Amino acid sequence: MQIVLISGLSGSGKSVALKLLEDLGYYCIDNLPATLLPQTVRLLQNEGHQHVGISVDIRGAQSLPALPDCVADLRERQLDVRVLFLEAKTEALLKRFSETRRRHPLSTRFPDLTVSECIITERETLAEIAGLAHRLDSSDLSANALRAWVRQWLALDQSQLTLIFQSFGFKHGVPLDADFVFDVRCLPNPYYDPALRPLTGRDQAVVDYLEAEALCLGMYDDVRVYLERWLPQFDRDNRSYVTVALGCTGGQHRSVWLAEKLAAHFNTHRQVLIRHREWQDWQEDK
Structure with a gap:
């Protein structure tokens, strides 16, 4: 069973990456609390799913500290777990939020923060997850280029550098x-x-x-x-x-x-x- 975990900053292209996985035939789940990861994988494994894509990000902030241990546990079970962390420069993220007119996910919890401050807070919160993952900077990438880079990454042999x-x-x-x-x-x-x-x-x-x-x-x-x-x-x-x-x-x-x-x-x-x-x-x- 192959499990692709997608995380990263809001506006960095996580939805694009998850949609690509879905198009490739992965069973995909968006915004899963990290604490539910082990039992969710067990359930999907019992149902016979071989390729699973799961997004875990700041929307489930309270459960994020559990993610490193969950990943380690899944790998101990000899599962092929790949972690992709998407990021982008602050100015690129600000431009994307301005163009889409969407609110930053943290703005509900911290209404006094500006979008820039929300991005800084999110970057700090997710720093440990970034250390677990293959990091990909989407600042200057089109959606097509991002999909191509993710496809390349998926094709790699994860057992070697x-x-x-x-x-x-x-x-x-x-x-x-x-x-x-x-x-x-x-x-x-x-x-x-x-x-x-x-x-x-x-x-x-x-x-x-x-x-x-x-x-x-x-x-x-x-x-x-x-x-x-x-x-x-x-x-x-x-x-x-x-x-x-x-x-x-x-x-x-x-x-x-x-x-x-x-x-x-x-x-x-x-x-x-x-x-x-x-x-x-x-x-x-x-």
Whole structure:
């Protein structure tokens, strides 16, 4: 039996992720109190359900402290339990609440708090759950891109560490879910070549341009050696995911090239995902 627990900040895309699971044939439950998780799973198991998606979030705040123990208990029963935590930058969440004109779930319990204060309170309350989960920053993702990234995550072998290479543009902010951030804005920029400007780091002309530069290959070697040295420590720490974020100015050329090149190297001996945050259409096509 596979159980996918979805949690995270209000407005970060939990409903999109849960609807995707439902479309994939999962039996889905929204807003289940954490204390009911063990008996609910037992009931669904007895009914023969093999794939279950459950949302546990701030709406059941009083029962949230029980979630870590519940997850540990289910895993001791040899169940495949996967936890996904969706988050987003405060400004992105504020924009979404403004556009939908929906109230924050905490505003009923704390009517004197502003939406920003509700988001801060929610982020602090859910911090322990975030530590249990694969974190995914949806700040700059369309609904289609989020669905694609969740699909990728579901397909992973959870028994081994997954190395995620994510390109991004600093002008759009650093990803919240990054474990390591490497700034490659110091490298020569193809943007200033009119012929290369409309291309990306996956186009051969851009690859040739960057790999003709000793600085670019030096950056690649340094990051590769660093990761090869330290990833075994994460293996020993039983980590499930390590996200390596690679940022250039716009997230189009240099960071994309380096993410692709590192992924190609590590994919020969590790489980790897590639995410290009500023180029969501690539992920949607995969």
